[in-house]
Amino acid sequence: MVDRLHLADHEPSAVLAIGPVAFDTIITPTQEGERVLGGSGAFASLAASYFAPTRLVGLVGEDFGDEYINRFVKRGIDVSGLKKGKGKTFYWKGRYFEDFNKRETLQLDLNILENFTPELTEEFKNTPYVFIGSVDPDLQMNAIRELADEPFIVVDIIDHWIKTKRKEFLEVIKQVDLLFINDSEACVLAQEGSSMIAGQKLRELGAKTVVMKKGEHGALLFHEEGIFAAPSYPVMNLKDPTGAGDAFAGALIGYLAAVNKTDFFNLKHGVIYATAVASLAIEDFSWNRLESAGPKAIEERYETLLKMMTF
Amino acid sequence: MVDRLHLADHEPSAVLAIGPVAFDTIITPTQEGERVLGGSGAFASLAASYFAPTRLVGLVGEDFGDEYINRFVKRGIDVSGLKKGKGKTFYWKGRYFEDFNKRETLQLDLNILENFTPELTEEFKNTPYVFIGSVDPDLQMNAIRELADEPFIVVDIIDHWIKTKRKEFLEVIKQVDLLFINDSEACVLAQEGSSMIAGQKLRELGAKTVVMKKGEHGALLFHEEGIFAAPSYPVMNLKDPTGAGDAFAGALIGYLAAVNKTDFFNLKHGVIYATAVASLAIEDFSWNRLESAGPKAIEERYETLLKMMTF
Numbered sequence: 001m002v003d004r005l006h007l008a009d010h011e012p013s014a015v016l017a018i019g020p021v022a023f024d025t026i027i028t029p030t031q032e033g034e035r036v037l038g039g040s041g042a043f044a045s046l047a048a049s050y051f052a053p054t055r056l057v058g059l060v061g062e063d064f065g066d067e068y069i070n071r072f073v074k075r076g077i078d079v080s081g082l083k084k085g086k087g088k089t090f091y092w093k094g095r096y097f098e099d100f101n102k103r104e105t106l107q108l109d110l111n112i113l114e115n116f117t118p119e120l121t122e123e124f125k126n127t128p129y130v131f132i133g134s135v136d137p138d139l140q141m142n143a144i145r146e147l148a149d150e151p152f153i154v155v156d157i158i159d160h161w162i163k164t165k166r167k168e169f170l171e172v173i174k175q176v177d178l179l180f181i182n183d184s185e186a187c188v189l190a191q192e193g194s195s196m197i198a199g200q201k202l203r204e205l206g207a208k209t210v211v212m213k214k215g216e217h218g219a220l221l222f223h224e225e226g227i228f229a230a231p232s233y234p235v236m237n238l239k240d241p242t243g244a245g246d247a248f249a250g251a252l253i254g255y256l257a258a259v260n261k262t263d264f265f266n267l268k269h270g271v272i273y274a275t276a277v278a279s280l281a282i283e284d285f286s287w288n289r290l291e292s293a294g295p296k297a298i299e300e301r302y303e304t305l306l307k308m309m310t311f
Numbered sequence: 312m313v314d315r316l317h318l319a320d321h322e323p324s325a326v327l328a329i330g331p332v333a334f335d336t337i338i339t340p341t342q343e344g345e346r347v348l349g350g351s352g353a354f355a356s357l358a359a360s361y362f363a364p365t366r367l368v369g370l371v372g373e374d375f376g377d378e379y380i381n382r383f384v385k386r387g388i389d390v391s392g393l394k395k396g397k398g399k400t401f402y403w404k405g406r407y408f409e410d411f412n413k414r415e416t417l418q419l420d421l422n423i424l425e426n427f428t429p430e431l432t433e434e435f436k437n438t439p440y441v442f443i444g445s446v447d448p449d450l451q452m453n454a455i456r457e458l459a460d461e462p463f464i465v466v467d468i469i470d471h472w473i474k475t476k477r478k479e480f481l482e483v484i485k486q487v488d489l490l491f492i493n494d495s496e497a498c499v500l501a502q503e504g505s506s507m508i509a510g511q512k513l514r515e516l517g518a519k520t521v522v523m524k525k526g527e528h529g530a531l532l533f534h535e536e537g538i539f540a541a542p543s544y545p546v547m548n549l550k551d552p553t554g555a556g557d558a559f560a561g562a563l564i565g566y567l568a569a570v571n572k573t574d575f576f577n578l579k580h581g582v583i584y585a586t587a588v589a590s591l592a593i594e595d596f597s598w599n600r601l602e603s604a605g606p607k608a609i610e611e612r613y614e615t616l617l618k619m620m621t622f
Contacts, residue, residue, distance in 0.1 A: 099504050193410050196527055196545045216507055217528035218540065229529065229619045231540030234507045268622050308540045309620045311579050 002076030004050055005295045012052035012258040017045040018118050018143055019133020021058040025093040026240050033285035037068055040133030043243035044250030046287055047277045049075040050295060051254030055124055057081035061089040061112045081124055087112040100241055120146050129257040131249055134158040137168040144175050152262050154178040156249050162189050174206035180249045182213045213245050221271050225264040230271045231308045233279035233301050240285045244278045251277035276301035313387030316362055316606045323363035324568040328356040329429050329454055330444020332369040336404040337551055344596035348379055351444030354554035355561030357598055358588045360386040361606060362565030366435055368392035372400040372423045392435055398423040411552055431457050438462060440568040442560055445469040448479040455486050463573050465489040467560050473500045485517035491560045493524045524556050532582050536575040541582045542619045544590035544612050551596045555589045562588035587612035
């Protein structure tokens with residue numbers, strides 16, 4: 001039995017996470033993590049697994065050994081949709097600067113993902129809560145079309161796709177229930193200078209709900225019923241911010257599946273849980289801290305965050 | 312009778328604002344304001360006047376006509392400490408870039424402020440709530456020493472003084488009750504890369520309480536009882552951010568004087584009121600919007616901000 005948070009009297013719904021699984025080499029001002037487990041599908045599914053049964057769809061190469069597969073299995077993640085193909089696993093190498101808000105890509109090898117098209121079984125197509133990580137918006141749209149029964153769908157995006165396929169992505173956001181985006185990407189996508197204005201404009205452009213991730217400045221939730229502002233957790237030992245956004249997204253979709261509700265009230269609480277989970281992810285390279293953190297650490301940070309917003 | 316917010320059953324205490332009064336020429340990407348009323352003392356006293364009787368101490372030149380003095384008088388601000396001397400008023404000319412978070416100083420003429428030493432009457436020395444704007448830390452320390460009866464003192468600072476007189480300013484923060492600082496300046500003063508860590512370190516360095524202003528990312532309050540995070544108000548028509556931090560500081564000290572309490576609970580509410588006031592200040596050049604906004608607009612924004620933090 002996988003350790004999860006217990007947030008409702010009923011059994012949690014299931015989460016489907018579609019997104020890259022990768023090897024990352026990460027250079028920070030003080031340390032280096034070489035070929036560590038990464039990718040948005042990996043981080044999102046790990047985070048979601050703390051809240052709900054989670055299914056992962058992705059594609060890895062022959063270099064992705066069982067020792068990595070087993071880490072997913074230990075978290076109770078259904079890896080039947082994580083296919084292994086001929087070739088090498090997606091690889092990203094990047095470096096963070098002194099202030100950790102800036103990074104540069106040193107190497108990016110799509111490898112096996114060059115011809116990736118997610119294939120979903122009938123069971124997977126019927127998953128009620130779906131996370132689609134940042135991939136080519138055309139692939140995102142294909143995945144959305146394959147899904148049955150009107151699931152609750154969230155998508156994430158990175159600036160590369162906004163710059164190269166803005167028009168296609170603006171079609172994607174109309175088809176989903178929630179858009180994850182960071183503040184600078186939101187400004188680019190909405191063509192606005194202020195993230196507060198950008199978040200509201202993205203709703204006018206067709207996104208039902210927007211969750212804007214602002215790193216150490218917290219998160220904003222733009223919803224038809226209003227705007228909600230969440231603080232960031234006061235992390236004292238930031239080690240590697242890679243995957244924070246994906247862990248955030250995975251935790252939020254996991255929370256929604258756990259309570260099986262998607263109203264404004266629950267989205268707010270989900271954002272606070274997601275902030276707690278993301279804060280754990282960045283305290284070590286790769287999965288290292290979040291994988292072993294346990295539900296209690298998440299609950300404690302959730303409580304701390306609530307206190308930071310209470311009079 | 313000046314229109315004020317009514318926040319307590321008793322009469323409000325008084326506020327003393329010590330800080331430059333200036334003429335600013337401000338160039339934004341779309342507009343220009345030429346030789347408009349500015350300076351930290353001006354913005355702080357205007358903001359404080361919405362909450363409590365306010366006394367201003369400053370020095371202006373012969374070019375500071377009665378039409379400007381009258382704007383203070385109309386807000387009920389005691390200008391008996393605003394001296395007029397031989398020479399010209401402090402002048403600053405600056406330009407904002409597209410994203411409004413970056414600006415450059417194009418011209419800075421200290422003029423009459425070159426030999427400014429605030430002089431306080433006995434009555435002024437006994438004001439229970441004191442704001443000291445960003446001036447040379449040696450001047451700040453002199454002003455603190457002149458004050459009687461242990462008032463509640465807040466100071467503000469800008470990066471110029473942190474870079475040139477860090478050691479002196481670290482002595483100042485030990486003598487005051489509350490330090491206002493923006494996030495990038497806090498990182499420089501604390502010599503930390505993360506503003507969340509910087510805020511906590513400034514308390515270790517001797518600041519009792521720190522209010523960190525983060526512009527469109529809201530504000531953080533670091534207090535011995537914990538950390539409080541306030542969102543920013545969703546301003547849709549940002550015109551000129553000049554003076555936002557000073558208006559914020561003036562509103563907070565004004566709020567504390569109005570309720571005559573300085574505990575964590577009231578500091579939190581004061582930060583929310585200060586956020587509301589600062590959001591009005593930036594919707595036009597100079598005093599223009601805040602001067603005419605009225606208490607009702609402040610209350611409405613305060614309520615909106617509370618909703619943004621409520622589940």
